[in-house]
Amino acid sequence: MVLSLAMTLGLVAGCGAKTTTQPAASEKPYAGTQLRVVFANHPWADAIKAQLPEFEEKTGIKVNLENFFEDQLTTKLTVELTSGTTTIDAMMFRPLQEGKLFAKNGWLNDLTATSQKDKTWDISDFNKGAIGTVTMDNKLYGVPIVTEREILYYRKDILEKNNIAVPKTLDDLLAAAKKINDPSNKLYGFVARGKLSPSVTQFSSFLYSMGGDFAKDGKATVNTPEAIKAYQTYGDLQRLYGPPGTLNMAWPEAFAVFQQGQAAFLTDADSLYTNLTDPKKSTVSDKVGFALFPAGTAGSKPYNITSWALAQNAKSKNQDATWEFIKWATSQEQVLKMQQAGNPGARESVWNNPEGLKNFPAEYASTVKESMKTSVDHDRPLVISIGPARDAVGGPIQAAIQGKDVKAAADIANAAFQVILDKEK
Template sequence: MGKGYQGIVWFVVAILTIIGLSGMVLAQDQPYAGTTVTIITWDTATARAIEKLIPEFEKATGMKVDWNVFAEPVLREKVIADLAAKTGAYDIFLLDGWQTARYARAGYVAALDDLLANKKSEYFCEDFAPIYLDALRYDGKLWGLPYYGHVGILMYRKDLFEEKGITVPVNTDELMVAAEKLTDKANNKFGMAMRAIKGEDNPIISTSWTWVHGGEWLDENMKPGVTSPEFIQGAKWFSDILKNYGPPDVSRYSWLEVQNTFVTGNTGIIFDASDFIGRIEDPNLSQIVGKIGYALAPAGPHGPVTERYASHLFTAGMGINADSKNIDAAWLFLQWMTSKDIQMRTMIEGGNTGITSVSAMASEEFSNTYPGVPVILEALKLANPDYMPHIAEYPELCESIGTQISRTVTGEASVEDAMKIAYDDMYKVLEQAGYYQ
């Protein structure tokens, strides 16, 4: 570790307590005074809420924080360019849980285990939801701290359910029927919306449902599993419910379009990220506040939700650049920004609903501010962090599956034909990576 590491244990604890709880200035030693740490993340409520609190950290530590926020596509380009060039321009960067294996194997991100080895820092990780923390592990090591997370839940118009005599679906057949009852295409009203855009944005949703039907990306021999009867059945269900009961342009929907069609009252049911609650319950942004119900995703034909939950699990961690010249200072800031107290403040003051702290999620402040919290907590217990594979080739496999499933929603290809193309693409990627030698 860098110079002064052994002497800052008390300082870390004091900073987390003093800044996190009251914003007071620490008057004692400031081992990193004058050091600038540079962070890059995406533009979310979480990022904007943390940014407002950074001056408190700077005042207490004497450090400077260069906080850079970008839209997701720009973020990805900048991060990979810096990591590949090994310039260390960004000390801390957003680490997608599904990309952890890729970045760790490439040597781009610093393992945090040595930094956590001191017992006085160890307590810090115990408050994270284990499923979020585990998403940032690879090869037995921890590569980031959970900065933001969500899990899949069903969000629906409880007023329309009551009006049409619909009960909350407990299985995928019932969800299909509910979507049909809510669809009135002549009046631009639709039953169900989910992400179906080409590329990597849809598999986190679509393969939640192939998982529910018993399908998996890869079989026990690491061969593509997307042509299995179970995967085909799940992909057909996903395609059918959107083709028949979704908005006409749903094949181009990312998370934002799913959110928009719901808050404008055009679609009665969505399945997506639990952190949607911040916007869909905001009277300044949503036309349906007070009319929303929350439920676990229904079971599929392959078993109860306790065995095969439509997980839609996502964790955004913050990792330390392996080429950073300020690893110890970056570690101090990383602990502060992901601490329970900062998460509580960003939730209360900034609308951050993607919190990863168990105690913050279980707090009265969270449950009193946002409905649906009990459902979120239950979904986190049921979600499987391995419903998609944590391997370095994830991005290429994800792109292929997402592109082909989107083609089935447009009607451009049958599920069987599309999944055969996905199989061939995936096989080539895995073969080139050496899985079949």
């Protein structure tokens, strides 16, 4: 009876007491976790490294960084991921260079569901073209960190002197290059990459703008009328109005011609613009203009790609903590900081924020924003054997520059590329 009375009194007393709330979840649920993060030697990596103490203080997560040159990074990742390593947590990778290989081998974690859960992080804020580059088989295998597009660089003073408007179409570009071309005074109408493999990426915008692509539904399409017209246009610009030696030019050689004041037009990646605007590198740094890639028969369709992305190792033992790191590094706040440091990001909110544009030339910023609207999410064939594929589809570029039979070269390229596509099936 005494025990029953005590229990009853206890229950009555409990009814008048305040309910005790459960302790809040830890604000640092991953404190003490150590992440191994493998980066490329890249300006973005340098910029984010400077922000790491903030992340570590906020989360209690320790980030152990390793940096490698690009090709060393690819080799390092390939070797370790092949062995099934669990020690790599996050990594920088080039989606169009090794992304398909990494994804097909099951080395990259599918981030589709994870990325859609966090509404505050907001994946819908990322540019469609940039997301397309890191999406394979409708699955998201990376988050964009550095983007680039092909644009038209031009000499403002030369166009003004010759009363020439900025070309809006490829036909306009051909006409303007012809009018300006003056080899006797070492002034050329146009310069671009002509070397076999490097030229493919910059040729791609010509291909898309003419209504073509490298392949469709598993079939090579580099000998279609649209492709042949694109090859011919790219080749004519260099053969008729370009400097000597274009067949051996990658981007450094092509940019050097423009830097030295010897070319009126250049089409190449917008991410390289400081090579032309830096007075220490360029003799025409104050005379450089930026414009949307000229339209072909299908309109202006420059590539707009993710050149570098962040990914999770599918076998990492720290999946949740790794996602916290990737989410932080690609947050709106960090993308703004990275872009202010000169690394073009993928968040449209940052491109629409004056603070995200203030360190870019105004004409450059407006050109990039416009380029994002009609762009294509790849700048090369979408295959694992990217080296042989680029060599194959690059053949007609060199044929066009040399004035050879472009259709014949395109037929050969198409057959060679189809062999690669069939093998990968």
